[in-house]
Amino acid sequence: MKRTAWCALGAAALAAAPLPAQPEWTTTDRVLQAIWEEGTRRSQLEPLAQALLDSLGPRLTATPGMFAAQAWAVRKYAEWGIPARNERYGTWRGWDRGYTHVDLLTPRVRTLEAMMLAWSPGTAAPVEAGVVVLPDVADAAAFRAWLPNARGRFVMISFPPPTCRPDENWQKWAVPADWERFRQERAEAAQAWTRRVARTGLTARDLPVVLEEAGAAGILTNLWSQGWGVEKIFNARTRMVPTVELSCEDYGLVYRLAANGDDPTLRMDARARFTGEATPVSNTLAEVRGTRKPDEYIMLSAHFDSWDGASGATDNGTGTVVMMEAMRILRAVYPRPNRTILAGHWSGEEQGLNGSRAFAEDHPEVVRGLHALFNQDNGTGRIRNISMQGFTRAAPVFRRWLAAMPPTVSDSVNIQDPGLPSGGGSDNASFVCHGAPAFGLGSLSWDYGTYTWHTNRDTYDKISFDDVRRNALMVAMLVYLADQEPELLPRDRLTEFPANQQTGQPGSWPACPPPARTAAESTR
Numbered sequence: 308m309k310r311t312a313w314c315a316l317g318a319a320a321l322a323a324a325p326l327p328a329q330p331e332w333t334t335t336d337r338v339l340q341a342i343w344e345e346g347t348r349r350s351q352l353e354p355l356a357q358a359l360l361d362s363l364g365p366r367l368t369a370t371p372g373m374f375a376a377q378a379w380a381v382r383k384y385a386e387w388g389i390p391a392r393n394e395r396y397g398t399w400r401g402w403d404r405g406y407t408h409v410d411l412l413t414p415r416v417r418t419l420e421a422m423m424l425a426w427s428p429g430t431a432a433p434v435e436a437g438v439v440v441l442p443d444v445a446d447a448a449a450f451r452a453w454l455p456n457a458r459g460r461f462v463m464i465s466f467p468p469p470t471c472r473p474d475e476n477w478q479k480w481a482v483p484a485d486w487e488r489f490r491q492e493r494a495e496a497a498q499a500w501t502r503r504v505a506r507t508g509l510t511a512r513d514l515p516v517v518l519e520e521a522g523a524a525g526i527l528t529n530l531w532s533q534g535w536g537v538e539k540i541f542n543a544r545t546r547m548v549p550t551v552e553l554s555c556e557d558y559g560l561v562y563r564l565a566a567n568g569d570d571p572t573l574r575m576d577a578r579a580r581f582t583g584e585a586t587p588v589s590n591t592l593a594e595v596r597g598t599r600k601p602d603e604y605i606m607l608s609a610h611f612d613s614w615d616g617a618s619g620a621t622d623n624g625t626g627t628v629v630m631m632e633a634m635r636i637l638r639a640v641y642p643r644p645n646r647t648i649l650a651g652h653w654s655g656e657e658q659g660l661n662g663s664r665a666f667a668e669d670h671p672e673v674v675r676g677l678h679a680l681f682n683q684d685n686g687t688g689r690i691r692n693i694s695m696q697g698f699t700r701a702a703p704v705f706r707r708w709l710a711a712m713p714p715t716v717s718d719s720v721n722i723q724d725p726g727l728p729s730g731g732g733s734d735n736a737s738f739v740c741h742g743a744p745a746f747g748l749g750s751l752s753w754d755y756g757t758y759t760w761h762t763n764r765d766t767y768d769k770i771s772f773d774d775v776r777r778n779a780l781m782v783a784m785l786v787y788l789a790d791q792e793p794e795l796l797p798r799d800r801l802t803e804f805p806a807n808q809q810t811g812q813p814g815s816w817p818a819c820p821p822p823a824r825t826a827a828e829s830t831r
């Protein structure tokens with residue numbers, strides 16, 4: 308009883324803690340003041356993130372996790388009095404991840420750290436089999452002659468990292484000359500492995516498919532993310548047998564056992580279910596109609612889908628809760644905007660910006676009437692970089708908006724003026740290619756690329772809530788200030804671009820590729 312009361316108190320105190328007071332910030336703007344109050348004193352970021360990341364979990368496109376999260380978002384918006392809907396744009400391969408258990412049985416027993424890749428087939432029942440390493444063959448004919456050796460075995464197809472310590476740890480502790488030599492040897496070994504794969508005559512994409520057709524029991528991979536305990540979890544290529552990522556440490560262990568004649572055997576119990584090749588997929592949209600200019604749009608944007616190695620906390624749970632919280636704040640303190648405020652929580656981003664590209668194609672009226680779109684998709688850090696995306700008259704307007712905000716929110720934001728239009732990377736590109744002003748809000752790294760981006764460690768605990776709180780305040784204030792502009796943001800844009808580095812051809816404004824609306828249309 309006591310314990311419960313203490314916990315509840317602790318949580319309440321944490322949630323209510325405002326950002327540091329800003330004595331140097333004064334504003335006569337009552338709405339900005341109210342946004343600050345609502346976002347600091349009544350922040351909902353922790354409960355939103357906890358429900359989304361812990362209770363619902365990862366949100367791989369066309370999986371039950373994504374559908375449950377989309378239903379939750381619509382309910383949340385309804386609670387706040389904001390109309391929201393899921394709008395279908397295509398279909399995708401439906402899949403439901405179960406558990407992955409892999410044990411080393413011989414020469415000794417150890418439970419391995421392992422995870423099936425996304426869209427991998429599972430096993431019908433636990434499979435026990437030996438292990439074989441991709442052979443070092445002379446050419447494609449020799450590989451074909453070797454292929455019967457794959458039958459009934461797990462095949463290791465990835466380069467085994469010789470160390471699972473991050474480079475900075477070596478730099479800190481090793482004799483510098485030793486580290487230099489080690490680095491060189493590792494680079495040479497990795498190149499040799501690339502040549503080993505190439506000599507099979509197959510691409511890295513096709514190799515697992517040929518191995519499963521030859522009767523392999525499963526494919527073992529490693530894509531170490533170069534930090535302590537981090538693995539990238541992308542999608543499988545196999546359609547009949549599991550493709551399983553072993554952690555850097557355990558992949559190295561099994562590889563060394565196999566390479567040194569210890570004849571390791573594994574037991575794999577990996578469950579997954581395909582739920583339909585043409586499962587309908589949707590974007591989630593929340594909308595507050597404008598009172599005076601309903602055909603002009605201010606958009607909040609963050610992809611909702613994730614990879615599923617962990618919870619998708621920083622990619623893109625943080626962008627998601629920032630946009631939801633900004634919508635909640637605005638609804639509470641600025642319920643009757645001049646222009647229509649539209650939040651786009653996209654699906655299919657990780658497979659090629661498919662949801663947002665489809666939305667832009669399906670809604671020319673929104674693209675035409677778009678005043679400004681604010682997208683966030685690079686983690687938990689506070690926003691410090693905003694490119695003007697090649698719009699040549701946008702920077703003075705942005706500088707004015709940022710100057711109106713509390714310094715703790717907008718301090719040291721670097722405006723790249725005019726910057727270059729994004730051809731991809733995240734969902735603002737889906738609008739920029741149509742010539743519409745759509746901006747990415749660039750965050751401080753917090754080691755995003757190594758530790759959380761598409762990894763097995765992208766979880767709730769990696770969130771810096773103080774930074775995310777600033778970002779939600781910034782987005783709410785940007786939307787409000789944009790709505791106060793009498794005119795639409797000018798669309799004047801760059802006409803000359805740096806030459807393409809590969810082709811030497813003169814650059815140009817990026818074109819809009821057609822979205823993949825079905826899994827079959829995907830080029831990935």
Ligand SMILES: [Zn+2]
Binds near residue numbers: 610622623656684685
């Ligand atoms: Zn992302």
